[in-house]
Amino acid sequence: MDVHCMSIKGRDIISALDLKREEVELILNEAESMRNELKGRRCLHLADDKIVMTVFLEPSTRTRLSFQYAAAYLGARGIDFGATEMSSIQKGETFEDTVTMIDGYGPDVIVLRQSVPGNAKKAAEIAKAPIINAGDGANEHPTQALTDVYTIRREIGRLNGVKVGIMGDLKHGRTVSSLSYMLDRFDGNTITYIAPDELQVKPEVLGKLTRTKHSKAERVEDVIEELDVLYVTRIQKERFTDQKEYERLKGSYVISRGFLEKFRRRPIIMHPLPRVDELTVDVDGMREAKYFEQARNGVYVRMALLKEVMG
DSSP states (O other), X not given: OOGGGOOOTTOOBOOGGGSOHHHHHHHHHHXXXXXXXXXXXXXOOSOTTOEEEEEESSOOSHHHHHHHHXXXXXXXXXXXXXXXXXXXXXXXXXXXXXXXXXXXXXXXXXXXXESSTTHHHHHXXXXXXXXXXXXXXXXXXXXXXHHHHHHHHHHHSOSSSOEEEEESOTTTOHHHHHHXXXXXXXXXXXXXXXXXXXXXXXXXXXXXXXXXXXXXXXXXXXXXXXXXXEEEOOOOGGXXXXXXXXXXXXXXXXXXXXXXXTOSSOXXXXXXXXXXXXXXXXXXXXXXXXXXXXXXXXXXXXXXXXXXXXX
16 A cells, blocks of 8 residues: 555544554654654745644643644744642533533644543544644543654664563553554564563453563573563552552663673664653663664654645
């Protein structure tokens, strides 16, 4: 299928499962085009008559800013919902009423981040404008997964036959689900889920994988030399109801320069960020460290996604 004939105009992007392989490739190719076109320019003026509404009801730095920069680079008008503390949510307004009100102002797309799994889908059922899920609790984060596979393709040179280790809090990490689904769009990939039993990947995620071989490991040192990519995630304190459990598990896995230098073959190191103590700053200067480049890549990917969804 010719990716140039594909269109996701007007589509809601709620899950990584919403995108076919050809649609993923369309977005990644468009992101690379955006990267090249933007060199030496501040605005591409591709969406000067469009309005992008960012609604972040949960803390965010990279996703929120990269969407706002993406809109600005495209020439779109970006309007931000602002802090929930300044909104009528604090007065008891329901999520449904908030979405209905925002949609009523006529944005061309709504980028939504919030803490309740499934609320992105609920918003899509309410709003006429396309909804892009920028993270719904511990459920999914499809635009991060697009950024991740774009980074892997740029660094490894392919998206087929890649060996990826995903390490850390796999139970609560929404990036884990979406990246797994996105890698499953391609052929011959292998995912090793590296975590203690208490934080292992959810069975329902594994149940949705149709192409990808997968296994579990408790010790990263047992598998690291087999990997092309080590994707590190933080232990997510805000997802724990038992803080004693968090304190016990938070130091389970730490990647440092000294640890990595023990191995003759080292994968590239990725991380959706923010990091806490699972990835030490002395890794930053290593050639394998790709997480800040990964964050920068999010702007180009989200430019491509906004352009395609807004048409």
